[in-house]
Amino acid sequence: MARVVTVDDAADPRLADFRDLARADRRPDRPGGRGLVLAEGTVVVRRLLASPYPPRALLGVARRLEDLAPDLAGADVPAYVTDAATMAEVVGFHLNRGVLASADRAPAPDLAALLAGARRVALLEGVNDHENLGALFRNAAALGVDAVLVGPECADPLYRRSVRVSMGHVLRVPFATSGLGAAVTALRDAGFTLAALTPGGDPGALAELAGLERVALMLGAEGPGLSGEALAAADVRVRIPMAGDVDSLNVATAAAVAFHATAGPAGSAS
Known part of the structure; x- marks a missing residue:
């Protein structure tokens, strides 16, 4: 007590x-x-x-x-x-x-162990806004994403504002910090298809990801998006179909749409 x-x-x-x-x-x-x-x-x-x-x-x-x-x-x-x-x-x-x-912070999980039981993960590059990061983790928890890989240029998921905006869900979604190269290698070794969200992607490809066994959704920072290195590492480039002349969404909003679209026929992940 x-x-x-x-x-x-x-x-x-x-x-x-x-x-x-x-x-x-x-x-x-x-x-x-x-x-x-x-x-x-x-x-x-x-x-x-x-x-x-x-x-x-x-x-x-x-x-x-x-x-x-x-x-x-x-x-x-x-x-x-x-x-x-x-x-x-x-x-x-x-x-x-x-x-x-x-x-106190919990010990960081081993990357291979983190991916072993996952079907869908998010791979973040340069997401350096604490509120966007917190909202993204809340969306991940709500939409059944199994894990998040956070690049070293990202904001700290355990920063007070991120924890607050996530409504505490950052404390329950497993995550690990990893450089892009190590993350890509680990994801490929675990059998994931890497899908990069980018305005130049295929608007028809997002729905097809729901039928895949293991998917890693790659998301970049507001403005610059994913780096050339990240785009080159992707197996497929996708974008969210949008009306009019709008070419992008806030990263947390885009993540939520992608998480939902790839959840599969049952509407949720594992």
């Missing part, structure tokens, strides 16, 4: 995981920081507590921690309860959601 501890001093050192989150140079979820995972709000905190990420502590107002009581029954962590004003002083801004949780 979580240990509920009342705190009324914003300078209490036990609240270090949550301090000054508005200051970019001190946020613990930033690259170069302490590498923590931070969840905001009861829904996302609940998903964190059910995830492979080991929780460290919670901070919240009494009402929000009471809402989480059933989820905290099996959690051996401190839950610091305070008022909204003290919480805002600690965090550095007013938090409407009223509760935060911190966790």
